[in-house]
Amino acid sequence: MTNLFSIFDPSTSVLNLKTNWITILISMTILPSPFWLMNNRYFLIWKKPINIMNNELNMMIKKNKGSTLMFISLFMLIMLSNMMGLFPYIFTSTSHLVMTLTLTLPLWMSFMLFGWINNTEMMFSHLVPVGTPPMLMSFMVCIETISNIIRPVTLSVRLAANMIAGHLILTLLGNTSMSLSTNMMMIMLIIQMLLMMLEIAVAIIQSYVFAVLSALYASEVN
Template identity: 65%
Template sequence: MMTNLFSVFDPSTSIYNLSLNWMSTMLGLLLIPMTIWLIPSRSFVLWNSIMFMLHKEFKTLIGHKNINKGSTFIFISLFSIIMFNNFLGLFPYIFTSTSHLVMTLTLALPLWLSFMIFGWINNTQHMFAHLVPQGTPPALMPFMVCIETISNMIRPGTLSVRLAANMIAGHLLMTLLGNTGPSLSMMLLNILILTQIALLILESAVAIIQSYVFAVLSTLYSSEVN
């Protein structure tokens, strides 16, 4: 029996006490046919063009002076895995891993930590200069250092909470509307079905947008340490 509305998102599927919820993160690999690696199909051409567009976008964000060969691939892979998991969460009875902070923090925290370690070891003077924006009055410099430090420290939290909150909000709304279905008349039920379809289309757009936002913000954070 549910104790609250959010308990529907708790991990519960198991076989012999072996949790199967996180298996949904690997299901994206099953959607890719084996022939896609051998024969250029339409899906391969489409996916390749999307990856090339993302590569150009991330290369522009990082900056041509600071870019190394292959540095955009980590952000393209990040976009891919988040988008796959967001879309898989829209299917019935599939665990939405990106709606949990365990998953989103696992992606955001190591990225941010690696950027900080790289920046403070290799570009220490630049990192110190970044704490005080250009043109700040001398009287406000101590406060700006505190504000910039706090804003830098909460970056992995904001990245992970933004993704998890956007994923769980739409799913929660669809769950609440779906639970009212058995008590509605036929006319209201048709309206509910159309509303659910519209929400599903909206959630599909949110799945793409949130994965893109996560990858773009990670790219911007990496460009600041160079």
């Protein structure tokens, strides 16, 4: 089990620097450069999901619509990191809590500070849902407080766990397929191709879920 989970460790290092984390920056080279007078097809394909995300986030964040740029950037960063991790011998940065907590904790802290400083009464009212019986108010305050505190943990663990689970399944199937017969190896190859398609969908969906939930948390404090 130690060797199995060691595939997620950034083992390559130069001058005590974990060079595998450079894959976060390498993924940025996939972004199209808008240096041309006429947009090519690659730029148009990349622009379409960004416009879709912008329209959805604008419906969630009715105030401060310019802040959707931050969540779209998060979506692009996480999606590119997830997709880069599907290539062989490339480190998956989003499978580590160091990466996911680095994204979630500053967001959550900024939302909480903004809400409690500027909208204190509204933040207190969120602790007690409408229609709560008086006997359950103190209990509901505890539940809502705990749910607010664990939000960055749930966001980061959801992203990291989904990335680790898919990679572990692909690794286990790849290690066991070498000892199989030819017919079973063909079946295993088809299964791995289907799992790879599923992992591509999971990489996109998890980045979408991360960006949408972050936008929802931001809309609550406004």
